[in-house]
Amino acid sequence: xxxxxxxIYYPDPRLRLKSEPVTxxxxxxxxxxxxxxxxxxxxKGIGLAAIQVAIPKRxxxxxxxDLSADEEYIEGDKESEKRLSERxxxxxxxxxxxxxxxxxxxxxxxEEGCLSVPGVHAVVKRNESLKVRYQDLEGKTHEIETHGLxxxxxxxxxxxxxxIVFPDRLSSIQKMMVLSKYxxxxxxxxxxxxDG
Numbered sequence: 001x002x003x004x005x006x007x008i009y010y011p012d013p014r015l016r017l018k019s020e021p022v023t024x025x026x027x028x029x030x031x032x033x034x035x036x037x038x039x040x041x042x043x044k045g046i047g048l049a050a051i052q053v054a055i056p057k058r059x060x061x062x063x064x065x066d067l068s069a070d071e072e073y074i075e076g077d078k079e080s081e082k083r084l085s086e087r088x089x090x091x092x093x094x095x096x097x098x099x100x101x102x103x104x105x106x107x108x109x110x111e112e113g114c115l116s117v118p119g120v121h122a123v124v125k126r127n128e129s130l131k132v133r134y135q136d137l138e139g140k141t142h143e144i145e146t147h148g149l150x151x152x153x154x155x156x157x158x159x160x161x162x163x164i165v166f167p168d169r170l171s172s173i174q175k176m177m178v179l180s181k182y183x184x185x186x187x188x189x190x191x192x193x194x195d196g
C-alpha cells in the first residue's frame with residue numbers, strides 16, 4: 001500500500017480552501033487515493049477529504065466497513081452505528097470524485113469528530129438521507145441513495161471540500177467550547193517531550 005500522506009490540522013488556512021474539480025483521471029489520482037486510504041487507516045478514521053492532506057481537489061473517501069457484519073447493528077441507531085464504526089473489521093473503501101448532493105431529506109444527529117480537529121467531538125445535525133452524484137476513478141458517473149452513518153460521513157467530508165470544518169455546524173456557544181477544548185489539547189500536546 002502507498003505511504004501515508006501528511007494530515008493538516010485546524011486552524012491551518014488550507015482547510016478553508018474550496019476544492020477544485022478533478023479533471024484528470026489518471027495513475028496519479030489512483031496513487032493519491034491509496035495514500036489517503038493509508039492515512040485514514042493509520043488515523044483510525046472512517047472518512048477523509050483530499051484537502052485534509054493538503055490536496056485541494058474534490059475527492060473524498062469513505063470506509064465504514066460492512067454494515068451487515070454486526071448482527072447487533074440497528075440502522076439509524078446512533079449508539080449502534082458508533083459501536084460499529086469503532087470496531088469495523090471489513091474494509092469497504094468507497095471513492096467519490098467530484099461528488100454533489102442532488103437531494104437531501106430528514107434529519108439525524110450524530111456525535112462527530114474529525115481527523116483534522118483531533119481530540120474533540122460534538123453532536124452535529126445532518127440530513128438523514130441523500131441522493132449523491134459522483135465520478136469513480138475512471139471518470140464514470142454514478143448516482144447513489146444513502147442514509148444513516150454513510151450519509152453523515154459523506155456530508156462531513158463534502159463540507160471539507162467547501163472549506164467547512166464540523167465546529168462550523170455548531171451553535172456559537174458550542175463552537176466556542178469545542179475549539180477552546182481543542183486549543184487546550186493542542187497546547188498540552190506541544191508541552192509533551194519529544195520521543196527519542
